[in-house]
Amino acid sequence: MYIRTTFKTLNDAFFMALEAIRDNLLRSILTLLGIVIGVFAIIAVMTAIRTLESSINTGLNVFGSDVIFVQKSPVMQMGDHNSRRKYWSRPNITYKMALELRDRIVGAEFVSAQDGTGGKTIRFKKEKTNPNVGVQGVDEFGLEALNHKLDYGRNFIPEDIEYGRRVVILATDVIQKLFPFQDPVEQVVSINGIGFDVIGTLERKGEMFGQSQDNFVIIPMTTYLQYFGSRWTSLGISIKAPDAESFNLTKEEVIDQMRIVRGLGPMDENDFEVTSNDALIDTFGSFTAGIKMFAGAVSVIALVVAGIGIMNIMLVSVSERIKEIGVRKAIGATRNNILFQFLLEAVFLSLIGGVIGVLLGVGVGNMVTLVMKNVAPVIPIDWVFIGLGVCSFIGIVFGIYPAYKAAGLDPIESLRHE
Amino acid sequence: MSLIQVKDLYKIYQMGNSEVRALDGVSLSIEQNEYVSIMGPSGSGKSTLMNLLGCLDTPTSGEFFMDGIDVATMDDDALAHIRNKKIGFVFQTFNLLPKSTSLRNVELPLIYNGEIKAADRREMAIGALTRVNLADRVSHKPNELSGGQRQRVAVARALVNNPAIILADEPTGNLDSKTGEEIMALFDELHKQGNTIILVTHEEHIAAHASRVVRLLDGKIAVDEPTQRGEK
Incomplete structure (x- = not known):
């Protein structure tokens, strides 16, 4: 019974949240932008790397499977002049x-x-x-x-x-x-x-x-x-x-x-150096790890900034709608009703941005396949879910304070608010 | 037991060093299907009493039973449920959600009720709008309605959950006198249908629609008597 009511309340809060986003469309879109950029950055880079990886994993099978390769110097040399001379003089x-x-x-x-x-x-x-x-x-x-x-x-x-x-x-x-x-x-x-x-x-x-x-x-x-x-x-x-x-x-x-x-x-x-396909792929992996880290850092910064933007806009939204909150409370909304309503609004705002970011990211990331032949486009499903999960998380983290503030408003004061 | 049973109700605010007795020992009982107006100059405690009767606030001390339920010591969420199921508010400024249709506004209390299916909600909301003669304005938004129509939507919203009492705070304050009379006629009609109505007003001719008038002064009940209509 309780779960059913909660679910129904969530269902209604869902539509209320969508209504609120629709009612302030321009503002919502501007707020979304940060999320879009953050998610886009990470998804685009991950998609691009994933397409490269899939081509490398087939293309780098230079040696055949289970083959160990011995030569004088390493296959991929990363290092300064001295280390190259060391190999050369062997x-x-x-x-x-x-x-x-x-x-x-x-x-x-x-x-x-x-x-x-x-x-x-x-x-x-x-x-x-x-x-x-x-x-x-x-x-x-x-x-x-x-x-x-x-x-x-x-x-x-x-x-x-x-x-x-x-x-x-x-x-x-x-x-x-x-x-x-x-x-x-x-x-x-x-x-x-x-x-x-x-x-x-x-x-x-x-x-x-x-x-x-x-x-x-x-x-x-x-x-x-x-x-x-x-x-x-x-x-x-x-x-x-x-x-x-x-x-x-x-x-x-x-x-x-x-x-x-x-x-x-x-x-x-x-x-002498001993290497194998796995080692080559590992070497490539350590190279892409750097790019992944960078994209991750960009995303984190963009998402935190976006989160602050969401919090800001939600605070504005709450103070604009004090009277509405008063009315809702007067006709029977509980603290949780109001909390869910505003929290869901923040989460949706964030998630809509996330979805747009994912679509753009997958699209742009796969442009690698236009430049390089024989590379199949990929959708990094795991990163799509991680991206959307992070968006929900950001919506909750940055939406909780405004929502809590709204839920705690005194109905009498709110009704009197002009 | 009476529908509303209030005994020795005190509401005391601390304003710096001095304490303000907004309600100073009010006792009152209101029966099923009564039509009561509460009057008083500003500062008389009229608003405070209305907030308490509307379960928007809790008293500093005293007993308050609503429909047999002790509401004097309830927490916020329990009060929210009481407001949802037992009380229908009508405000001076209508207080409709400006971007929602009439139907959506009237549905709102049913949404917070949580026990009513979406399909039933729609039917009940249309029923309530029909009772205030607005069946043809279901999908209009407040800014597409006249002041009188907006207040009717607000009345429909107050009615939709079949509350024990309808609590109207200056319901005609923002309307011209002709429209105001129409709204009062609507309240009279609802009273005839068996609803209990509490009317908070400072206008004598509005208060005269009720069958009983309670006059407050300095936080105390000064007069509690039947109106002319009540005596008939």
Whole structure:
């Protein structure tokens, strides 16, 4: 019974609140603005980051799953000149080291060495590509390690690697340029003037951050070292754990064995970096965390300012309607009736602003998808609810004092008020 | 027991060092279907008595029973319920919600009643507006109505909850004499239908509509007698 009456009272208070907002439309809209901006800021940033994240999480799968990657310096370098020099001065990782690591590691599905270089021109008869094609040197596990998928033809076999054969697998950009109407397999292309037999083609990967990921060719590691290696060449080594459970175990093993391969003493620091997809995503996460914090701070400030605005407007509203409050009390409104009425008014004011902010934020945040292809628009449902929850909270926090003031008015005084 | 039973009612205000006895020992009883006017010059305690009878205020001391319920010591919320269910107010300045329609204004006491369904509320409000001959002004707002019509809406609002008493504070004070008489005719009619009416006024010809007049002076009842109409 009590709950039913309370509910009914709430229901009526709901309409009263809407009436009050409608009656002071311009004032209400101006008050809403702060809330709109606050919610908009956080929702827009969260939506934008969410779209980026979803593309990164697929796009950053550079290594394939459960793959541990070892190289001389970190993938993403953040630091000053000195720390970069520290990485640079480490000894290179050679193919010999990679082979030694392969011999030492027992628990892995494969241990694969790779390196890449860019700015090469590929020719087929009279056609040629721009001088911007990447060349990757790999072994027979390279496709899996780098997350490439074979479309036609064959993968490298151990003999290709062992004998340094001049064979090549082409990615789609190169195929489109050189073989628009022809099957490239078994043709001969030249890379910087050196002839290679085409043995296979790769599936298209698409774009990330507006850049094609298909403008490259892959050749056997040994061939690569022979024609494109230099004294600065330091290889990367990919190690695939047998499954997700043993990933950490394999990672430990890789570090231990790599230390032996590198000839490090027990007290020496690692002179190589171990990373994985998860680590890359973590690195990206720590970068976006900064942006999130900033957007959060902007939102908090905007919302607090907006809350003060709501409180101000509610105080004005209460003092304007003292007589009305007196009448309502005279005809039987209790303290709670009046309290709910004004509190709900504040909450609605805040929530309407919140809804507008969410709509604008999701809209603007998804404009990222217009700039970048292959990124699906997202609605950050959790943040939508958090945003609206915060709005209700602000409405309550900043509405409670004016509402309490209204509820406590003396009916006789209020009725006499002109 | 009488509808209103008041005994030795005191209302004392502390004004700095001196105390003001707004009501100084008032005893009064009003029966079902009585038509009483309360008169008195300003400062006589007339408004204070009206506020107490209207359950807007509590006395400093004394007994006050409304329809058998002890209201002298009630808290604010309990008084609000009594006001809602037992009392219908009619004010000098109408006191309608300016941006709400007649229907909405009349519905308001039913909303605070909390026990009446929305559909019934509408029906009851239209019924009350019909009783004051305003069935055709249901969706008009106060600024679209004449002064007399506004006061009729206010009377309908006072009636809608079937209160034990209708308490009218200078109901004709803001109306011209012709419209004022129309409103008084309405009160006479409501009295005939069985309502109990308390009329607070300083105008003799308005007070003459009642069957009994209570005259206050310096916080005490000076005269409590039947009017000419009452003697008939």
